């Protein structure tokens with residue numbers, strides 16, 4: 001569904017991603033493993049349109065995604081939870097979650113429907129919906145960022161190192177949430193980056209490794 005073909009990306013004239021080719025498929029969880037600086041975040045930012053392609057192609061459902069400006073990509077059903085969760089501290093948890101729906105100018109009824117879906121999947125978010133974004137713990141903030149990404153993730157959900165900084169018990173709970181998500185949204189293509197495959201073993205359908213900007217397709 002979301003496919004990259006021979007993608008090359010440079011930052012400040014230095015080649016960071018090299019000849020990347022792979023596809024995310026509906027209903028499958030693809031895990032991208034790579035150490036610090038391997039290029040995981042750069043790859044996700046490229047898919048979101050925050051970095052331009054130097055060459056290669058990027059498409060979603062056969063349509064050219066690279067031609068779409070960054071602000072339009074979420075509208076195609078791609079949700080993204082960045083490494084640092086970047087909540088707006090003065091906004092309530094619920095307002096943080098619904099912000100992307102506002103940006104996409106979704107009708108109120110559709111926003112409500114998606115929000116209810118998020119609360120069904122992540123009931124702990126409903127319990128803290130009125131708290132300010134700045135007043136939640138690191139682990140809770142990760143859940144809020146997941147909920148926010150889910151608001152737009154009709155087709156693809158991309159999570160950048162979601163376990164980083166989580167205490168082991170919370171990481172386990174987060175992994176269970178992802179497992180539930182796979183069952184409740186069976187057509188979703190899930191793309192998760194991590195430095196180690198351990199926590200994701202149970203939910204991995206396809207594993208890719210990135211090293212110095214290259215993915216070894218096995």
Ligand SMILES: Nc1ncnc2c1ncn2[C@@H]1O[C@H](COP(=O)(O)OP(=O)(O)OP(=O)(O)O)[C@@H](O)[C@H]1O
Pocket residue numbers: 011012016034035036037038039040041042043083195
């Ligand atoms: N804004 C930037 N300017 C210059 N170099 C950058 C920039 N952003 C990333 N890089 C370089 O690109 C490479 C890949 O970085 P990236 O952040 O994508 O790696 P990563 O796999 O996400 O690492 P981490 O596990 O630390 O998050 C690194 O060598 C990094 O130094």
Ligand SMILES: [Mg+2]
Pocket residue numbers: 040041042083160
């Ligand atoms: Mg990164």
